[in-house]
Amino acid sequence: MEGDARKRPVTIADIAAATGVAVSTVSRALSRPSRVSAATRERIQAAARDLDYVPHPPARALASGRTGTVALVVSDVTNPFYFGMIRGTQQQLKAAGYAHLLIDTEDSADHEIAMLHTMRRSLDGAILGASRLPARALVALAAEIPLVTVNRNVRGVPSVVIDTPAGIAQAVEHLVSLGHRSIVYVSGPTQSWSNQARWQAMKAALDRHHLPAARVGPFPSGRGSGVAAADAVVNTGATACVAFNDLFALGMLVRLRERGVAVPADLSVVGCDDIFGADFSNPPLTTLTAPIEQAGRMAVSLLVSRLDHRAPQPQRRAVVLPTYLTVRESTGPRP
Template identity: 35%
Template sequence: MTDNQHDDEGKVTIRDVAKAAGVSPSTVSRAFARPDRVSAATAKRIFSVADQLGYHSDPVETMPSRGLKGMIAIIVPDIANQFMSDMIRAVQHEAASHGVALVVSESRESASWERTSFDRIVPYVDGVILASSRMPDAMIRKCAQTRPVVVANREVRGVDNVTCDLTQGIAQLVDHIVKQGYSRVTYLDGPASSWSAGVRWNAMSRGLASRGVTARRIWPGSPTFEGGFAQAQKYLEDPTGMVVTHNDLMALGFIAAMRRLGYDCPKDFGVAGFDNDAVGQIYSPTLTSVRMSPALLGQRAARLLLAKLQHVTSTENLAHVATSLVVRESSCRVASMD
């Protein structure tokens, strides 16, 4: 069973949404958890029907607490990823300012590890932040029934979320690619279990298509230096000139592999990533990247969770973090920067 198909009496189920949208329940599940696996038109129809029916429009009800323990947790897929470490540091800083301690756990990109970590941590903490969660939506909602949960870098109906608004960052990246004269782009995507991977691909492919640029996707991939390194041979089977990667680590690995094969960036190909990691800023060539602000994601996720624990309704707009493009050497065919 891919989602909660037997909610309490009177509540809209995934089967109700599927029937009204004229698709299968599994298609509805994919539209929410893996948006790149259904067409844009189908996803739009499913989301519209879900809104009309009120599918998981109410917040998940959490079991009452018997008193606060003064500790929260964050579960991340990869502690070594700078995006995650920056988010952890921001959560810790925010929690400490409220006199709350932080427990950190790593899921190793595994939904089952993530659920196991959650179940083991829950007895000792007041609430949990799930960063870039790999669990299905229904499993996340089940978790939110046992403790207050905030999901960072992922959208899940019925649960508080903090996500990056990719609109501006991707629009700027597409515009930059067009200005550099590229007509074809290869997108090196991230893990199959990543919600953000699907969202980025959908936004990138639509944006490029609207400007007459053809997009080729190599997927799935590991969101690591090694993951990017491993994709060079696949790229060379049909080189496009411009490459966009799921994150900066993949971009740096790809550049390193291409350099070993005798290709120079940006002379022979251009590259851009996501995250704006520190290493990309001092790499050679310096890396063009979409700034994602993981520290702000972490800070806002922590504020949301702490407000929930104190039964306070936040007046801040914490749900979305803006993105923007930082142009550097790796994507520029000309000497001057945009």
């Protein structure tokens, strides 16, 4: 029978009145239950239930400074790479009782700073998925608001990075063992930290085999880049390539098919990340499987543990997650 709609919302003052205690007691009974005797606590909680009391987050935030909200900042919600991250952070945040705010920076560092700066007071912290920010800006921002970065390692800012570079080495071994001698890297956006890291790893791995390191690109992020990339790779005459990410690789696959280039008979392709779709593309993509979702969860854990205990105890500042090569059907012996 709670049909008494259109009423002034219930506040802790109402509960206080109903139970005959002070509002402060109600507040404590509700938020720090141990601070109040069992009997009173019960009475208050019962009253709260009866009155259908719902806390008012903004008021709470104003008084306490804690908002119970964490933002996930991505450069482009469109990118399927983030899907896993959204999912992982969502799960873990919910478990920790935080709300999940989604911010899209549209690939702009300025946007990234501005948004975070503006919203800092309404956030308890933020998780930066693949930040485009220069290191010093990142550090400055971290002073304003608790931050955890993903796939971006800057001294002083806690981070979780997926160790794709190590995976790249595996990929190169794989290709070399298939007889490939001419392997090219398909480069992503220059500002991307991951892109740099992957290219470096690639160079190192090829060097170990005394093979030349070549790359095409850079290409802007997005599946559309696949067609340009495919054409460029074909022009190099390489027999295999490693793409900056699966989005590129998937795009290339489509384009190569269009051009009549057989994969893997004419050209082997390996991607990075193992995003949704990599397993049912044509052919299924050999790729570096990244624990993206886990990275999201991890990032939240790092952040939340820092938020919960007022004592900023020393803890792991940077966690590294391994990747492994998932061999499917886009790679094969040298033609």
